Amino acid sequence: MPETTNDLDRRLTARGAATRARIVASADELMALRGATATTLDDVTAASGTSKSQFYRHFPDKSALLQAVIALRGNRIIEREEQVLGRIDSFSGLDRWCRAILQRVTARRGAMGCELGSLSTELSDQDEAARIDLDAHLTTWISLLAGVLKRMQANGTLAEDADPGTLATGMMAAIQGGYVLAQAARDPGPMQVALELAMDSVRAHAK
Template identity: 85%
Template structure:
């Protein structure tokens, strides 16, 4: 769990922490390229330049290593999303966020998909601990979007009956679906459509200015 990982990190020496970080970074990269299922511990040992004893000192099994990768990706994704979303309170701000996502997908031609969503698809059905952690990270991402929509409702851009949590969940569902389709097609087009539809679902609730 996230707290356990942090506690373990505090007990490590500087050298041990560096070794652990190198192992997790190698596993993260391999799982991005090959997938979590196809990545073996031997692959990680070779890629990280560590010994088998070093790896098992930090991670007793692949599940423990997967949890560390989830924590690493979750921290990276949520830090980026918080930077984008923490001050957004308008449709133009949400549009800029959508363009930033589309730009990242376009540069990669859809490859790799979502860092969290792709991992969730692979591990959630057979690794309950990883599934729980991934759900927490994705739920936090939805909460960031919910906060944006709550600010928009508070400043009069959304109607009072708009449900920010429901709309945010819809945006996330469209986003994750867009990643999957863009990855399969190696084309950013499906992501563009998904984001446009997600934004349309929010604009339905735009507050109409009162007539004078």
């Protein structure tokens, strides 16, 4: 049976989607190594094996590419955290979550920082669209932590007068600070301290 116009359109659309995904993935990898500012469009097209005309078919400018990278990273992190944090309702579960963070940082010897936090530090003061997108992902991450603490309140593990939103924000602030200090020191030690202090702040409200 001969190929129809609809078949051809679907094939071209799939090819275009694959090209776009390849561009974003290459940009993500390069920005993780070099930073967003230092990564040029020439770098991205070379790494993704695409031409400038192909790039501009999918992105009007670098800012649009940055938004796509933020979406990729944000969705990746939120999906991972939903799978883990969505099941936690105890101090032991939170401890395991903290240990997993420390293990990732230790494996990299402190390098690279947080996928979202590093972009926020670099971009939030110069790209408003990026700042808004990053804030949305980080806020979602905090809400997942708050969900853990609400379940702990519901099962009687955490005191009723504890504020899950405030505690979750404090934990995220400690963790992001731990990423920054561990990255600068090339040492996971600061992250370990940050996680211990974050957990101490929650344990202070144990029932």
